[in-house]
Amino acid sequence: MTKISEEIINDIRKKTDIVEVISRYLPLTKKGKNYFGVCPFHDDHSPSMSVSPEKQIFTCFSCGASGNVFTFVSNYEHISFVEAVRLLGNKLGYNLEHSTKIENPHQKDLEIYKLATKFYQNNINTVLGKNAIKYLEDRKIDRETIKKFEIGLAIQKVSLTDYLKSKNISLDKMIELGIANNTGNDIFVNRIIFPLYDLSGNIVAFSGRIYNTKDSSKYLNTKETPLFKKRQLLYNYHRAHEHLRKNDYIIIMEGFMDVIRASTIGIDNCVATMGTSFTKEHANLVKKMTDNIILCFDGDAAGEEATISAIKVLEEIHVEPKIIRLEDYKDPDEYIINKGKDAFINKITNAISVIDFKMQLLRHDKNLKDINDISLFLEETLKELTKTKDEIVVELTLRKMAQEFNINYDTLYQKYKQYDQTSKVNRQDNQVVVKKNDTSKYQYEKAELSLIYYMLKDSDVINIVEKKVGYFPTPTVRYLSNEIIAYYHKYGQINEADFISYISDKEELKPVISNILSLDSRPEFNKEKTNLMEIDDYIASINKYVKNKKIEELEQSLGNESDIKKQLEIINEISKIKGVKVW
Ligand SMILES: [Zn+2]
Structure with a gap:
């Protein structure tokens, strides 16, 4: 498999006119600098989508769909980003038939996880894997499912660490990726291994389940790494996406085992939060897929609490989910094993409304x-x-x-x-x-988005941000800003449309980038020149928020601290941040 280089992708984009390409799919009318058309990505009745020939990007001010020419073609044709690049490239005479992948900066790390997965899969298929297979089959996980979810086995007798060493991978790297520990031994021993995926379907971590001992910790997960951030990931997101076209709803569950179980009865539009509570990031991800969201959490009291809190998170972004409760069953996994496919489908069809749930x-x-x-x-x-x-x-x-x-x-x-x-x-x-308390919060959020908006237009702003912003409080914004800075250092300039290609494999950045692109439709943003004083104001409000937050945290820890010496240290630190001298 050859990879399409960034240079070729950018070249194809520059030689392709977004207005011309979108016109092949739908009529566009010119109004001022931009073209307008009826948006194909939501139920649009008036032209809500604008296409900028100058910037070579499109944005829908109603549903938020946005991107460059590749994004449009990939969304419209329901093909991957790479396939869209290939399609448009082939029209220009590039021969990209065998190219299937775009280079990813973490490519090497992803390949190590892939090697590890193959290693674990191989183990489960040997004689040593007999017990594990039997255990899975007893739990009605058949060979086909084992293959589909790339389930494997870690055994004491064969060391993954040794195997990876023979492939010239350093121990430091393995420790960094959460595969080996400091003493040079495997993290996972005698466990059934479930690979965990990122939003694009790359393996970025493992979960190991005990199967023949009575260990108190049933599951062991890879530690959080830059690739594996639970708050931003949903298990099975990449597959669920494909199945939405058939059934336009998504079921959110707590564990990956629940998702695997649902798949065994042919229900593939499920995702799981993997042992963390349902976050705002998760909510934005599922909202991007569909408005029809069903919460199917564990049957116990904790699952009930989780349901209540997920409803709150979704209500904040104006989504009212449906709810499935499993009565006396522990989780969807157990429910399906005991009650079967028809009973579960019945549960989906009769998922209850928020008010019915609250009445219960x-x-x-x-x-x-x-x-x-x-x-x-x-x-x-x-x-x-x-x-x-x-x-x-x-x-x-x-x-x-x-x-x-x-x-x-x-x-x-x-x-x-x-x-x-x-x-x-x-x-x-x-x-x-709420408004009173939230002013600073609202201000910094607006400041964050505005700064990113200008970073994408003006490399001077990138330089200023790099020098003056210590830290963006919102994780996805921070991530995006780091990517912009990395892009700028690589190419010495910033091009919005090419940058969109550059981050095309990062699903978690899509909601925030579409928020930022939609700012283009607001007159206060669409200016010829960047106002540097405005930039300074944004930076000041972010730094102020970060500073206050830090002080707040320190004051809280001061309240919990009984040791006088430590109390003094904290007071000292607070004064330092506040810029006052105490002694
Ligand atoms: Zn739209």
Whole structure:
């Protein structure tokens, strides 16, 4: 397999006109400097997509779809970025038939994980793997599934570390990648190995499960590395993506084993958070895929808590998920093993709404034959219901309640109206409070995005950011900024459209880059020249936020510290940051 070099990708992009290419798919009309068309990536009725011939990028101000010519073709044709490069390149006479990969800066590390995976896979297929295979087959994981998810085996008798040494890979590298420990031994011993993937489907870590001993730690995971950041990854994301075209919904689960289990019954549009809580980054990733999100977390109390908190995270980005609860079963894995395919599909079809889920919670500790408990339950439910914006849901819920407790519908409706009024007033009050506390947060977030926006347009800003910004607080923004700086050092200039190709394999950057490109449609950003004073303001508000955050953390640790000497050290540090001398 040959790789398409960045030079060739950039060359193809420069020789291709984005306006001409998009016009092949849909009509574009010129308005001012830009062209406009009906966006093919959402249900668009007026032309929401603008195409800039000058910048060679497109942005939809309604759904946020954006990118360069390759992004457009790959999204429109449902092909990979590389395939889009090949398609457009071949039209220009490049012979790229056998090129399938773009060089990745972490390519060497990814190849080591791949070698390790092959090594583990080989183990499970030898005599030494007999018990492991039997264990998996007893748990109804057949050979086909083992192959599909590249499941392998770590055994004491054959050392991965020795094998990789024979391939000229240094011990330092193996320690860095979380494959070997400081004493030069394998991290995983006598465990069934499940490779963990990044958003593009590269193997970036492993999870090892014990299978023949009673070890207290059932699973052992590779430590977090620059390639393996759980907050930003969703297991099976790369495969689930492909299956969305068939079924437009995505199921979010807690463990990779749940996802593998669902796949054995033909349900492939599932992703898993892999032992971390559902984050804002996760929420943005799934929202990019579809608005139809189903939460299917573990059946225990912790799973219930996780569901409640995921609902909150999704509500912040205006997504209302559906919910599956598994009653007495531990997790989707066990549910499917015990109840089978039809029962689980039935669960999906009948996934409940947020309000139904919350009503179930409210029922938990009540005796609904007792008048007082009924009245409390009705009150709590009506209050919950005021949070729903969907009027049909409100009416249906009220009717259900009226029927269940044999109460007049109008009485219930009056009561609901009353709570709705109070909650509106409270909401307004809250909003004022939230705004007050959040000003600095809002400011730094805006400053971060604005700075990146200008970094992509003007290399002077890159230099300034490199000198003056200590640290971007938001992880994905920090990552993006590092990539821009790396790109600039490599090419000595910045080109927005080529930069989009450069980061095309980094799924986690896509939501933030599309946020930034969409700023283009706002007049306050679309200026001829960068205003350096504005840049300084942005930098100041980021540095101020970071400084205050640090002080806040130190003050908190001061409160928890009982040792006087350590207290003094912390006070000293706080004063240093504040720029005051104490002694
Ligand atoms: Zn759109």
